[in-house]
Amino acid sequence: MTELNHVLTTTRSVRLRLDYDRPVPIEVVGECLQLALQAPTGGAAEDWRWVVVGDPALKAELARLYLAAYTEYVHEPLKTRNSDIAKGRLGGVGPDGTVSERTARILRGAEHLAHTIGRAPYLVIPCATRPNPATGGPGTNSALYGSVYPAIWQFNLALRARGLGTCITTLHLHHADEVASLLGIPPGAVQVTMLPVAYTRGTDFRPAVRRPVREVAFLDRWGSPFPYQEVSWSR
Numbered sequence: 001m002t003e004l005n006h007v008l009t010t011t012r013s014v015r016l017r018l019d020y021d022r023p024v025p026i027e028v029v030g031e032c033l034q035l036a037l038q039a040p041t042g043g044a045a046e047d048w049r050w051v052v053v054g055d056p057a058l059k060a061e062l063a064r065l066y067l068a069a070y071t072e073y074v075h076e077p078l079k080t081r082n083s084d085i086a087k088g089r090l091g092g093v094g095p096d097g098t099v100s101e102r103t104a105r106i107l108r109g110a111e112h113l114a115h116t117i118g119r120a121p122y123l124v125i126p127c128a129t130r131p132n133p134a135t136g137g138p139g140t141n142s143a144l145y146g147s148v149y150p151a152i153w154q155f156n157l158a159l160r161a162r163g164l165g166t167c168i169t170t171l172h173l174h175h176a177d178e179v180a181s182l183l184g185i186p187p188g189a190v191q192v193t194m195l196p197v198a199y200t201r202g203t204d205f206r207p208a209v210r211r212p213v214r215e216v217a218f219l220d221r222w223g224s225p226f227p228y229q230e231v232s233w234s235r
Contacts, residue, residue: 005233009207011157014165015109018198020119026054028162029122029197036155042130042147051125051183061182062172062194063118069171070114078107113167113196120196124166125179126152127189148192155195165200168193207233 033050041048053059117123130144152168159166172179172194179191217226 007157007160009233010205011160012165012205012208013109013167014200014205015113015167017201018113018116018120018165018167018196019201020116020121020198022121022199024121024164024197024199026052028164029124032155032158032162032164035158036151039151039154041151042143045130045147047129048148048151049127049129049189051127051185053123053125053183054121058182059118059120059123062123062179065175065178066117066169066172066194067114069174070110073171073174074107074110075114113169114171117169117196120198122197124155124195124197125172125183125185126155126192126195127185128192129189144190145192152193152195159197160205163199163203164197166195166197168195170194 029052033052037046037048053062126148128144128148130140130147156166156168170193173191176191179185180187180189185191212230213228214226217228218224219226
């Protein structure tokens with residue numbers, strides 16, 4: 001249990017410490033996918049598909065689209081202090097577009113990733129084949145993404161356990177049609193995220209600073225205190 005707690009509390013979004021120069025055997029990616037597919041899936045439908053991109057030319061084009069989206073939706077809004085757009089992407093953005101120290105650190109990593117993501121050994125794009133949210137009824141959105149995201153996070157954990165890392169990104173979805181055309185993704189498949197996969201420089205990741213459970217959880221009714229005191233997960 002101690003080892004499991006360690007993996008669960010130290011699996012971070014890795015942007016600055018991805019080792020682009022170290023090759024990743026495709027078998028390792030396959031192992032992580034095999035473990036990811038053990039995650040729960042709505043109705044046992046297994047309505048996930050995973051496009052693993054290792055071709056340098058394809059990665060370069062995906063990187064170009066990602067950087068274009070980052071520039072338009074993150075970099076420029078912050079540069080021009082357009083807080084309304086920036087706050088849609090980030091926490092810690094003030095009314096005048098200034099950012100907190102914590103958000104500034106995240107942005108340094110995001111900027112680095114935006115300019116280097118195409119160097120990752122693999123870019124993995126999980127897709128959902130459940131009916132498109134635009135054509136379904138109430139709950140379709142939740143069913144579609146809820147049926148795939150457990151496997152996406154399990155993929156993250158499997159990578160971490162093997163000395164690799166990744167970061168869940170969605171900026172490429174601003175160019176989803178172009179990505180679909182590039183990779184032959186059919187119209188019925190919904191791209192969910194894009195994951196750069198690489199070994200990490202070092203494995204000494206630490207738990208993140210998070211608000212305590214009692215500030216975000218309620219017992220029985222919204223706003224009702226949740227009686228819990230945090231414990232330490234040190235190994």
